[in-house]
Amino acid sequence: MRARVLVRPKAGILDPQGVAVEQALPALGFGGVANVHVGRLVELDVDDPASLDEMCRRLLANPLVEDYEIQLLDDAP
């Protein structure tokens, strides 16, 4: 099974990367942008999708400071 894990900083925790991007966009002329957050994308093939949650808690994310979201994808070729 193909899976995608999205990891993002928890709400309320300062996200310097997001701030940097948010400040850079107006400099390029893109106005009206707010609440930018930069996270991490992990894509993987797993035999047992039920193990994904534990993978996230133990390695792919740091639950103290990051939220994660698991998406199961179609087995596209």
Add this chain to the structure above:
Amino acid sequence: MRTAVLQFPGSCDERDALAAARLVGDADLHWHRDRDLRGADVVVVPGGFSYGDYLRAGAIARFSPAMESVVELAGEGGLVLGICNGFQVLCEAGLLPGALLPNAGRRFTFRQVDLEVVRTDTAFTSACEPGERLSVPAKHSWGRYYAPEETLDALEAGGQVLLRYDSAHNFNGSLRDIAGVMNAAGNVFGLMPHPEHAVDARTGSTDGLRIFESLRLAVEGARA
């Protein structure tokens, strides 16, 4: 007293940590694949970029065989010191509370910082004078100490905050100016600044030696 200084792929401060530890006792480098700590009294998890900081700083190194032994040693009361990336590794391994986040100012920063010694009655700070300030270098891009407010309250109430940045030197935005924290049992300590780079007058301050001298006093005191 014998100190094992761990070495991961991507470590870069292990030589200075080794030299600093040798000023107060015997010390050896210890490759991370080697599970046997050979009776070391103290383990130093050094600074650098273990595993290239892939995923998150310290996230991969915590699973190395030597770290499994470090977790065991810590459980038995052995002394463990994590510096910079080593602090990140100890937090990821669950030996210390909290996490290190990207610096608030977004930049890698290298500067000398003044640290307030909060307590001098611990295995890591007993060679310091009460109220003493230590001048040591700090250099990192992921050094912003973070823990939830209730954890920070508990750390302060329990006397687990051993070092704070001078408020004008807290360049990374660490919560409550925290530069170094100890576990509740008092035998595991991590800090972002680098005491091992401040042990020789030829490179400036020798204040970092206090941390290593404290470890020696703790080990010798335990044997006496």
